[in-house]
Amino acid sequence: MDYIEQELINRYKYLWEQHDVQNLGKLFTQDIVYHEKSTVKFVGLEELEVYWTENKNKQENVKFNVLRYVSIENQIIIDWRASFYDNIKKIALNLDGIMWWDLRDGKISTLKEFFNIN
Secondary structure (H helix, E strand, O other): OOHHHHHHHHHHHHHHHHOOHHHHHHOEEEEEEEEEOOOEEEEOHHHHHHHHHHHHHHEEEEEEEEEEEEEEOOEEEEEEEEEEEEOOOOEEEEEEEEEEEEEEOOEEEEEEEEEEEO
């Protein structure tokens, strides 16, 4: 495993599991374009911080696991699984997904995420 790739993946895992909105700038560029599924898009770190803050209030006990990943030049593709308790719906959720990251200057500049809820 490449050190930089693993460091970015571990940072993403930590930030999501801890809902650490204050340190998103250590992982994402200021002009991040973050696609969730094909219908939702956040542009810029400020929009992403609002989205992650909403999730902080909604998600509890997040567990994120990487099943495998592939790195090609300045891109990382991740096959992942996650689970959390949804405080709004009052149910435990399990997700299987794929993320595609474009990297610039050691940070994620574009993230495209697709997942299924099981």
